[in-house]
């Protein structure tokens with residue numbers, strides 16, 4: 299049955315022109331009236347800039363290969379990104395880092411992380427060391443014939459699935475992700491439900507991750523969650539949690555904004571919606587983002603912009619850049635976080651992180 303469902307292909311909207319990290323940083327810096335606006339926003343409110351705390355989440359970006367090519371993608375992922383996949387030598391370093399760092403959570407992301415040949419090895423090693431494992435899935439990848447046994451593997455290993463689904467209806471979802479995405483996603487969700495996901499089982503957690511269209515800010519309320527539950531129940535689908543993210547002005551979405559001459563307006567909107575209480579839940583405080591080449595970043599967004607980790611706790615510079623090969627928990631604690639204007643995307647309104655809102659609006 300799954301093979302009859304059309305898998306969305308690269309015909310989806312949002313063909314990237316491919317801004318380099320440097321071009322993106324320049325665009326973001328010049329779009330607001332002054333440079334360093336995020337640090338200034340903290341200073342104006344007499345807020346101390348948050349620092350890194352204890353490492354909790356090790357987020358591994360396995361590469362940008364994806365079966366889809368969504369218009370809002372902040373990593374420029376797509377079917378033509380096979381060369382960006384994490385090399386086996388770095389996979390080995392990540393396996394060793396799981397043993398050494400003992401994070402509470404190992405968060406596998408991409409692209410579509412399931413397409414990496416080491417995906418299952420990483421899951422098994424993380425589970426063996428008692429880590430909670432998150433698979434950031436686009437759902438449609440689970441329908442690929444080559445991965446037909448993957449949903450059962452995920453269920454058997456108590457992997458939490460954080461599934462992207464922009465909207466609770468076909469048009470909003472397909473507009474961002476490509477024609478046929480909604481139908482394929484619903485098929486995948488039904489399969490996951492049959493395996494026990496989305497039924498309030500703590501070992502089979504199914505989280506849906508939504509994002510607004512275009513420049514709108516995410517504003518999920520309890521009523522929205524109830525409406526999602528109703529609409530998906532009509533499709534025979536249940537889920538455990540609904541979270542929402544703001545669209546980050548990075549990569550393909552930044553490109554779109556630039557094409558429309560809207561980079562400044564969007565950043566100004568995020569700036570105006572700055573919510574100090576969103577600072578507490580910023581993911582950069584307890585997450586370490588590992589790039590496919592083993593380099594380390596404060597978050598996935600900084601990774602895409604190639605913004606290096608913030609300075610060590612003593613303010614000195616690292617003798618050599620930290621890497622997943624050798625980094626220790628102690629080297630991370632109390633480090634500064636490398637801010638940029640894109641950080642307003644994480645602190646606008648309800649706040650936004652890989653775990654959803656970081657504050658109430």
Ligand code: SF4
Pocket residue numbers: 364365366367368370371372373374375376408409410436462
């Ligand atoms: S948003 Fe997710 S599913 Fe879409 S292209 Fe990017 S990585 Fe792939």
Ligand code: SF4
Pocket residue numbers: 580581582583596597598599600635636637638640641642644645
């Ligand atoms: S983009 Fe967000 S998660 Fe990354 S450093 Fe800025 S505030 Fe932190």
